[in-house]
Amino acid sequence: MTLMQNAITAAPLLSVQGLTKRYGPRIGCADVGFDLYPGEVLGIVGESGSGKSTLLSCLAGHQRPDQGRILFDGADVLAFSEAERRRLLRGDWAYVHQNPRDGLRMGVSAGGNVGERLMAVGARNYAAIRDSATDWLGRVEIAADRIDDRPSAFSGGMQQRLQIARNLVTGPRLVFMDEPTGGLDVSVQARLLDLLRGLVRDLGLSVVIVTHDLAVVRLLADRLMVMKSGRVVETGLTDQVLDDPQHAYTQLLVSSVLQV
Amino acid sequence: MIEIQNLTKSFTLHNQGGVAIPVMAGAHLRVAPGECVGLVGRSGAGKSTLMRMVYGNYLAGGGSIRIGGVDVVTAEPRQILALRRAVLGHVSQFLRVVPRVPTLEVVAEPLLRLGIAPQAARARAADLLARLNIPERLWRLSPTTFSGGEQQRVNIARGFAHDYPALLLDEPTASLDAQNREVVLCLIEEAKARGAAILGIFHDESARDRVCDRLVDVTGFTPGLAA
Numbered sequence A: 001m002t003l004m005q006n007a008i009t010a011a012p013l014l015s016v017q018g019l020t021k022r023y024g025p026r027i028g029c030a031d032v033g034f035d036l037y038p039g040e041v042l043g044i045v046g047e048s049g050s051g052k053s054t055l056l057s058c059l060a061g062h063q064r065p066d067q068g069r070i071l072f073d074g075a076d077v078l079a080f081s082e083a084e085r086r087r088l089l090r091g092d093w094a095y096v097h098q099n100p101r102d103g104l105r106m107g108v109s110a111g112g113n114v115g116e117r118l119m120a121v122g123a124r125n126y127a128a129i130r131d132s133a134t135d136w137l138g139r140v141e142i143a144a145d146r147i148d149d150r151p152s153a154f155s156g157g158m159q160q161r162l163q164i165a166r167n168l169v170t171g172p173r174l175v176f177m178d179e180p181t182g183g184l185d186v187s188v189q190a191r192l193l194d195l196l197r198g199l200v201r202d203l204g205l206s207v208v209i210v211t212h213d214l215a216v217v218r219l220l221a222d223r224l225m226v227m228k229s230g231r232v233v234e235t236g237l238t239d240q241v242l243d244d245p246q247h248a249y250t251q252l253l254v255s256s257v258l259q260v
Numbered sequence B: 001m002i003e004i005q006n007l008t009k010s011f012t013l014h015n016q017g018g019v020a021i022p023v024m025a026g027a028h029l030r031v032a033p034g035e036c037v038g039l040v041g042r043s044g045a046g047k048s049t050l051m052r053m054v055y056g057n058y059l060a061g062g063g064s065i066r067i068g069g070v071d072v073v074t075a076e077p078r079q080i081l082a083l084r085r086a087v088l089g090h091v092s093q094f095l096r097v098v099p100r101v102p103t104l105e106v107v108a109e110p111l112l113r114l115g116i117a118p119q120a121a122r123a124r125a126a127d128l129l130a131r132l133n134i135p136e137r138l139w140r141l142s143p144t145t146f147s148g149g150e151q152q153r154v155n156i157a158r159g160f161a162h163d164y165p166a167l168l169l170d171e172p173t174a175s176l177d178a179q180n181r182e183v184v185l186c187l188i189e190e191a192k193a194r195g196a197a198i199l200g201i202f203h204d205e206s207a208r209d210r211v212c213d214r215l216v217d218v219t220g221f222t223p224g225l226a227a
Helices: A002-009 A052-059 A082-090 A110-120 A126-139 A156-168 A186-203 A214-220 A238-243 A248-255 B047-055 B077-086 B103-113 B118-131 B148-160 B178-193 B205-211
Strands: A014-023 A026-036 A041-045 A067-072 A093-096 A174-178 A206-210 A223-228 A231-237 B002-013 B019-031 B036-040 B062-067 B088-091 B166-170 B197-201 B214-217
Touching (some): A026 A052, A026 A231, A041 A052, A052 A206, A093 A156, A110 A126, A126 A156, A186 A214, A223 A238, A231 A238, A231 A248, A231 B077, B019 B197, B047 B166, B047 B197, B077 B088, B103 B118
Parallel strands (some): A041 A223
Antiparallel strands (some): A014 A067, B002 B062
């Protein structure tokens, strides 16, 4: 029972209020708010153009919202200085891109890709960095003898796992993921999903994951936010939103998925 | 342990002219610790709908579902998640897992999520799989390729891995042979003996007679069907 009480009394790790981003007269996302608690995985779903990617890039600090507040661990992230923001992006926060090429340095070895992020937060001991890189390659199921290979020699699934290792090596508490399984074969997707689930559970990560794949969120996300035309139309427990959708758009979205 | 009062539910089909279908009204029941209550009523009367609402899988329209101090009807998602982790177990008819995850891990997962040491969690999982006659050579394989009966037994092992104070069982003995059916009935009796409150759907009448202390006919909760 203590576990249950812990889960309920903890403060949110990320608290978002009234987040709005406009592109001229067009709405990117409007008045989005939610709380994300430690160890929780929030899925954001919607079709292309629904604003889910705009929302993620505002949350992750890639774009500045026009209005709203983003509190991380109680601190107002939008009021951070550039140096503070960079430190956050390298340490406590991580961002997994859909295309691993956007999150990796393709000309640097696998070990270097992982080690680089450690050095960015101040690690200097070469042997310790290499040990840590080897450990992380193992955790994402990349053989240790590939540590000196460049990611360009890796398959798409391996590249994505390497990107995850690069992101998680600094022990972030919050991970943003943009369609992390998009563009991968189904069998490779399954392996990645299994890996992500294990890491989230074992490391107690909080995750915001954007995807259009309802099967992925069913397996990965605790809660869902459904977006349409820049606004959140429905939120709730993942299986409840998928099995008993309340909003017309969610009903359409769920009923449009082919059964397998 | 489980207390349902004045529960209502309707489905609104926005993409079919916005028609609202009331499926439940005035549902009430309670399940005490150590008791097993069976839901009965003809197909379509709302047995599964009621079970899904208790698990928080379907949203209630009104009323309350109190389980271990939480009202599922008004609880926040994370309260329901915490409830499902520690208090409320569910054995559904279908196994839904990430492909590739070994059977032993699938069964141990509810324990790992509770923070139980991997070794102890796997030992408990192995114990249950052995009792349910899943051959050890299959434990390292994903259950996605197993037969229907094997998947059902993996699902049951997973559902009984943690000693939940409250349990929902949806046709736990369906598609099982006599020997495994007996194991499952024993698991249910053991859960009752340790004080679990169980709400179940059993089409298997002799199983129902053996484990259920009381039956509740959901037809009385179905608008348009109630006498």
